[in-house]
Amino acid sequence: MIKILKLLFTIIPFGTISSPIMELNIKNLFKTSTEIEEHNLEKxxxxxxxxxxxxxxxxxxxxNSAIFKSKINKFISLEELKLEHMQEFWFDSSLELNFKNIVQRNSSGLQAGQNIKYENLEFESYKLNINLDKRQESKTIEKEYSYHDKWTDTFIYTKLNLEFKKVFEVKSGLVISGTIEEEILKDKIALKNKKWGSNLGAIESGGLLLTNLKTNFISRKNYFxxxxxxxxTVLTDINTDYRYSREKLQKVLNSDDKFFKYLNIKKEAGHIIEIKSLNSSNLFQTNLMTGVVELKNNxxxxxxxxxVFIKGLEVNTNYDNVDLNFESSLKNINENHHKIKYFISKKYNLAENEISFNIDSLNNSKAIKDFKLNKSTIFKYDYKKPSGKILSFNVSIKHTNNKSDENIEMSKWNEMKFEITNKNYQLDxxxxxxxxxxxxxxLEFKExxxxxxxxxLKRNEVKELFILNGDNFRKINYKYNKNLNVQIENKNILKLKGLEIGKTFLEIDSIDAKNKKTIEIEIIPDDEYFELETNEITIKKGEFDSINLYSNSFENLIIVNKNKNIIAILEEDKILIKSNELGLFEIEVFSNITKESEIIKIEIIDNKNLVELDKNISLTEVNTLNTLNIINFDELNENELTINSFSxxxxxxxxxxxxxxxxxxVGKFKIELKYRNQILIFEIxxxxxxxxxxxxxxxxxxxINKNDYELKSYDKNINLLDLNGDYNFSLKENYNIGIIEIVNKKGEYINIRMHSNISEEDNKEDKEDKENNEKSKVNNNWTKIMALCLIPLTFGVSLVIFLILKKKLKKASL
Structure with missing residues (x-):
């Protein structure tokens, strides 16, 4: 379409519009907009x-009260928020935080370790929702909440004054800071004949639990x-429904070796795992619990x-019973009912109206009489499970020594007053x-x-790359290979330095870029250069090893070797090194052009504990005598050497x-050589x-590979370089041909005639000359034939022309 329009604009005149501007406008007109994706993450x-x-x-x-004031200053990292992979979008994303306040309060007022008669009850009291918009750094909130805790016989008021602040530094995350105040009012009427300590109603454990968060942001398509x-997930064979025991589940985790492996921690005797919070969506419909645990070493x-997730036995959907103990200081039976129902509803997360007490049942009728006359009795409360079956709570009630009067009732809101707020009603x-x-x-997406x-770039050369609109992007990221060095001066200027020869790239990107920018870079050699793979090498005595050599002019490099005990050969792009003497040596690589040199340090180490053979394989004919030699026999202890045949x-x-x-x-055979801890297998x-x-x-x-061929012989015109795993043959100088004899695993005895490159070139030239001579002879023969054919033809044409001219002259004379 663009080409058609360009053609139209070229044919039809449009005043003074220049063609480059016209072409740019056409491209911009039909350029597709960046595809944008919206992300809604929930964690x-x-x-x-x-x-x-x-x-x-x-x-x-x-x-009659206690006031507690706490200071909060907590940093939560993106990793802890499960958002570490959206670090780039942290500034440009919205954030919704959903907390539940789940605490366990002291029901007796006594310190841990004292004779506590009342179970501490843990439940959710209030929710807290915080919202930060995109590119909004902080928000300070105030939350007031109060409720009547019938289990501890207290009225509790909580006031939060907290700042929620996003941190955009190197370690990004969320900072929560501020104060939490609580006032605990004791119900003196309900507590009249009950012994309680000064810590009654105080928090024993728990706090604000961040259960869920949501975030929203945009990116270009497929960027994020x-x-x-x-x-x-812990799999266990104990209960994880309404029958669960936190203590038992802690034991399961403490004995789970796989859990410690998951934490990447080696289990030790002092390690203790404590469940800090335990949550279930429904204790009567699911056997999966979500736990928040803490690992301590003492x-x-x-x-x-x-x-962690804890999955146990399947939920009991049949008829069932749960036994509970309750100590009462109230003579008023209705108040006892209120308190017991409150406890059951909070412990099992049920609505109080779902818990029934049948006053007319035979069991409960008798229990009511016993409650007035005896020291203890058992009340039965029923809950209809989602399956339709009944769960009965058998509550054993035991009286304290002194009971309050039968008409005493728990205090109401209008009878209480908080000192902090002067309010005497329920708040949220x-x-x-x-x-x-x-x-x-x-985010606005730009090129x-x-x-x-x-x-x-030449190797080691530095050039500047300018990002013309670098200031317009959130944050520019760079990606490049190790053969390129990039120095970032600022958002707009980069200095590129070529390190190793070859093709590479530089990727430039940002979250608000329309597309990733790729700069193609080719690093070429200097005018003259060489590099060594390494300047130090350790080699076993009697074995070859090599160092890679990088250069654009190998022909101008020489090896300076002043050690008669070191063999050092420059072979194409490698330096081959060998020595039969132990010790430390040095050789030098020198460039005739640049006059630069590099020293290679060589350490030759002993390998006398290993058996060395003069060949790797034997390829032979039936009933033919063969020999195999142990090269380093004099260095071995002969008494420790054994040789066995398997056939x-x-x-x-x-x-x-x-x-x-x-x-x-005929066949394949093996010889086994054992020396100390070495076992060497020689194949035949x-x-x-x-x-x-x-x-x-x-x-x-x-x-030629030593493991696939056996060398039988080679003549005096051949140079042999014995590498660790290969034979390397070449012709000696001034010789045009040499003979090598080898045998392969197919049983082929191969005679190789090795020719020099000069000989091959001469043969080619002779062949070309011969072909040219043959062509020349053919061409000459054709020339002769053509000449013989053309002579009479030329003569005939000339005769005809002569006769015509003669006839015309004769007419003219008449």
């Missing part, structure tokens, strides 16, 4: 802020990929806020005290403009370093008769 970190009890700064005790959280905390208020302004604008699209068809004997063997049958392939094969080779070097 369940289950992060517990249990700082309230730990950081109490003020306690004011009065006759969400990450699925993985949590540990008293030292190693890890906090570890989210939320207000925003202050909030920061929204900064900047929504990254650079001073060039591709570049060629009766292979006859074998040894005399000092020489092993002699002969095979009586035996054929009935070799087949002969001849090959001409014109390569400068011929490399």
């Amino acid at each position: 369940e970190p289950y992060y517990l802020l249990d700082d309230q009890k730990e950081n109490i700064s003020t306690i004011i005790r009065k006759n 990929q969400d990450k699925e959280e993985k949590y540990y 008293s030292q905390i190693l890890k906090k806020n570890i989210k 208020n939320y207000s925003i005290i202050s909030e920061s302004n929204i900064q900047g604008n929504e 990254i403009l650079t001073s060039f699209e591709s570049i060629t 009766n068809d292979l006859l074998i004997t040894r005399e000092k370093e020489r092993i002699t063997f002969i095979s009586r049958a 392939y035996c054929f009935n008769k070799f087949t002969i094969k001849e090959i001409d080779n014109y390569d400068q070097n011929l490399i």
Whole structure:
């Protein structure tokens, strides 16, 4: 379409519009907009802020109340929020935090370790929801909540004054800071004949639990990929429905070795796992619980806020009974009912109206009489499960020594008054005290403009790349390979330095870029250079090893070797090194052009504990005598050397370093050499008769693997370089041909005629000359034939022309 329009604009005149501007306008007109994706992430970190009890700064005790004030200052990292993969979008994302306040309160007022008669009840008291808009840094809120805790016989008022602040620094996350105040009013009427301590109603454990968070942001299509959280799931054969026991589940976790492996911690005797919070969506419909656990080493905390799933036995959907104990100080039976129903509803997360007490049943009628006359009795409360079956709570009520009067009732809201707030009614208020302004604008996607699209650098050369609109992006990210060095001066200027020769790239990107920008870079050699893979090498005595060499002019490099005990050969792009002497040595690589040099330090180490053979394989014919030599026999302890054959068809004997063997049958055989901890297997392939094969080779070097071929012989015109795993053959100078004889595993006896490159070139030139001479002869013959044909033809044409001219002259004379 663009090409058609360009053609139209070229044919039809449009005043003074220049063609480059016209072409740019056409491209902009049809350029597709960036595809944008909206992301709505929802995570369940289950992060517990249990700082309230730990950081109490003020306690004011009065006759009938206690006031506790705590200071909070908590940093929660993106990793702890399960948002570490959206670090780039943290500034440009909205955030919704959903907390539940789940605490366990002291029901007796006594300290831990004292004779506590009343079970501490843990339940959710209030919810807290915080919202931060995109590009909004902070918000300060005030939350007031009060309720009547019938189990502890207290009225509790809580006031939160907290700031929620996003942190955009290197370690991004969320800071929660401020104060939490609580006032606990004691119900003197209900507590008249009940013994209670000064800590009655105080928080024993728990706090604000971040159960869920949501975030929203945009990106270009396919730029961002969400990450699925993985949590540990404990499988157990104990109850995880309404019959659960926190103590038993803690024991399960403490004995679970796989859980410690998941934490990447080696289990030790002092390790203790404590469940700080335990949650279930419905204790009567699911057997899966979500726990927040803490790992300690004795008293030292190693890890906090570890989210785990605990899955136990299937939920009991049949008829069932639960036994509960309750100690009463109230003679009023209705008040006892209220208190027991309150306890059951909070403990099992049920509505009180779902718990029934049949006053007319035979069991409960008798229990009511016993309640008035005897010291203890059992009341029966029923709950209809979702399955339709009945769960009965058998509550054993035991009286205290002194019971209150039968007409005494628990206090009401209008009979109480908090000192902090002067309010005497149930509260659930939320207000925003202050909030920061929204900064900047929504992400706008732009092309990254650079001073060039591709570049060629010499090795070690530095060139500048300018990002023409770098200031317009949130944050520019760079990606490049190790053969390129990038120095970032600022958002707009990069300095590129080529390190290693080859093609590479530089990727430039930002969350608000329309597309990733890729700069293609080619790093070329300097005018002259060389580099060594390493300047130090350790080699076993008698073995070859090599160092890679990088250069653009190998022909100008020489090796300076002043050590007669070191063999050092420059072979194409490698330096081959070998020595039969132990010690430390040095060689030098020198450039005739740049006059630069590099020293290579060589350490030759002993390998006398290993058996060394003069060949890797034997390829032979039936009933043919063969020998195998132990090269380093003098360095070995002969008494520790044993040789075995695995076949009766292979006859074998040894005399000092020489092993002699002969095979009586065709096949594959093995000789086992044992020396100390070394076991060496030598393979023998035996054929009935070799087949002969001849090959001409014109390569400068011929490399043959020692494990696949046996070298039988080679003539004096051949140079042999014995590498660790290969033979390297080449012709000596001033020789045009050499003979090598080898055998392969197919039983082929191969005679190789090795020709020099000069010989091959001469042959080619002779052949070309011969072909040219033949062509020349053919061309000459054709020339002669054409000449013989043209002579009479030329003569005939000339005669005809002569006769015509003669006739015309005759007419003219008349």
